[in-house]
Amino acid sequence: MSRVTPATRALTAAGVAFTVHAYDYDPDAESIGLQAASALGEDPARVLKTLMAQVDGKPVCVVVPSDREVSMKKLAAAMAGKSAQMMKPPEAERVTGYKVGGISPFGQRKPVRTVIERSALAHDMVYLNGGQRGLQVRLKPADARGVLNAVVADVLA
Structure with missing residues (x-):
């Protein structure tokens, strides 16, 4: 497994301190995020999952703890939109x-x-x-927020 991905290159270019952690990815896991937390021996609240959604038809990346779900209503409100829905996997990959x-x-x-x-x-x-199955980066959440220029909001269901 390569430890250099577009994600790690982006973090390096941004000058963010991070460490890379590989784990055995289980494609049959019911929850990829929870499986990653278990494999890493970490609290699921500290292992964040990346979800792709659409708010008013525009793509949005949503980062939440792996043991929680997103409220589409709260997500739409956080993005000043009217409606939100999860993106279909092929669209998220594209x-x-x-x-x-x-x-x-x-x-x-x-x-x-x-x-x-x-x-x-x-x-x-x-x-x-x-940036690939079985690979996590560990960093300060404030650094993640800064690199992503992320909106901080309560979006949990």
């Missing part, structure tokens, strides 16, 4: 340039608006997908 299970908020094919769940900022360090 927009991001990553495969489902390896979608990172960093280094996507083209930048999209990003929302990070407010509670994620309470941790000293968090894990986010590193």
